[in-house]
Amino acid sequence: MKIAFIGLGHMGLPMAKNLLGAGHILKVFDLNPDPVDILTKLGATPSPSAIDAVKDAEMVISIVPEGEHVRALYGGHEGILDHIPQKAMIAECSTIDITTTRWLHEQAEKSGLSIVDAPVSGGVTGAENASLTFMVGGKEDDFSKVAPILNQMGKKIVHCGAAGTGQAAKICNNMVLGVTMIASSEAFLLAEKLGLSKEKFFEVASGSSAQNWSITSYCPVPGPVPTSPANRDYEAGFTAAMMLKDLKLAVDAAQTTNSSCPMGVEAMSLYNLFCNTGESGKDFSGIIRWIAGGGFK
Numbered sequence: 106m107k108i109a110f111i112g113l114g115h116m117g118l119p120m121a122k123n124l125l126g127a128g129h130i131l132k133v134f135d136l137n138p139d140p141v142d143i144l145t146k147l148g149a150t151p152s153p154s155a156i157d158a159v160k161d162a163e164m165v166i167s168i169v170p171e172g173e174h175v176r177a178l179y180g181g182h183e184g185i186l187d188h189i190p191q192k193a194m195i196a197e198c199s200t201i202d203i204t205t206t207r208w209l210h211e212q213a214e215k216s217g218l219s220i221v222d223a224p225v226s227g228g229v230t231g232a233e234n235a236s237l238t239f240m241v242g243g244k245e246d247d248f249s250k251v252a253p254i255l256n257q258m259g260k261k262i263v264h265c266g267a268a269g270t271g272q273a274a275k276i277c278n279n280m281v282l283g284v285t286m287i288a289s290s291e292a293f294l295l296a297e298k299l300g301l302s303k304e305k306f307f308e309v310a311s312g313s314s315a316q317n318w319s320i321t322s323y324c325p326v327p328g329p330v331p332t333s334p335a336n337r338d339y340e341a342g343f344t345a346a347m348m349l350k351d352l353k354l355a356v357d358a359a360q361t362t363n364s365s366c367p368m369g370v371e372a373m374s375l376y377n378l379f380c381n382t383g384e385s386g387k388d389f390s391g392i393i394r395w396i397a398g399g400g401f402k
């Protein structure tokens with residue numbers, strides 16, 4: 106299939122590599138030329154603009170940071186929507202707000218295009234190993250069309266329901282992730298103060314009722330999970346700035362729907378403080394160092 110892939114950052118680059126590996130014909134674009142060069146060497150065609158990338162695509166996949174980037178990419182005079190061929194499918198994989206997601210669905214449908222919101226979970230390792238979870242919102246027919254391609258970048262593809270429900274799932278998922286990363290960090294620090302080694306606490310917690318992804322797959326202390334960012338000075342990964350963005354999306358959504366999420370609000374507030382220390386570009390698991398007062402090694 107001819108695929109236009111736009112947004113080649115921490116997630117998009119390994120996702121695009123997997124599609125190339127599966128034999129698809131890729132045209133790629135990013136504002137940053139470095140990942141474009143990497144993919145060109147692997148057989149992708151570089152595009153000078155997003156419009157050029159999509160003009161004869163059968164499928165468009167985008168994964169950029171925030172809602173404002175999605176609006177800039179798709180909408181307005183410079184946007185790609187008017188240049189995507191009829192019958193092409195769009196999978197928008199960024200984690201963004203529901204309002205922008207619904208706007209994009211409306212605009213795409215007006216242009217006669219199939220679209221799903223398809224945010225992902227699983228981190229950079231999941232993107233590299235093609236083991237991501239895709240949370241998909243959109244019509245059943247459109248889901249059936251995109252699912253086989255998403256399946257080449259992930260191992261769990263869930264149709265969550267109508268437009269925007271993929272984002273709803275992702276926002277709720279990451280609110281749990283933000284809270285559990287803080288709780289897991291607190292537990293490792295307390296364990297250390299109580300004379301319990303991080304290895305022993307990991308051995309217990311990873312198989313007991315404390316078990317969660319922040320411990321077993323993305324452990325905030327170096328050692329127990331060799332692939333976690335803790336082993337490389339909290340190099341992202343998933344930046345603290347991105348986690349703060351996602352927690353704001355959750356808290357905004359809670360306000361809009363008159364829901365209450367005091368733990369989500371607290372996690373947002375703590376990530377805000379952490380980011381204000383100048384660490385917003387570090388991995389979100391680096392919050393453990395800040396909770397420890399900077400003393401944690």
Ligand code: NAD
Pocket residue numbers: 111112113114115116117134135136137155168169170171174177178198199200201225226227228229342343344347351
């Ligand atoms: P990133 O900042 O590493 O990459 C984003 C890329 O988009 C950058 O290369 C940037 O140059 C490019 N970009 C921005 N605007 C663009 C435009 N108009 N045209 C072309 N390229 C453009 O971000 P990331 O970590 O890859 O995350 C991307 C999205 O995926 C975010 O919404 C994030 O919340 C979500 N996500 C990230 C992770 C993770 O672990 N990093 C996990 C799940 C979901």
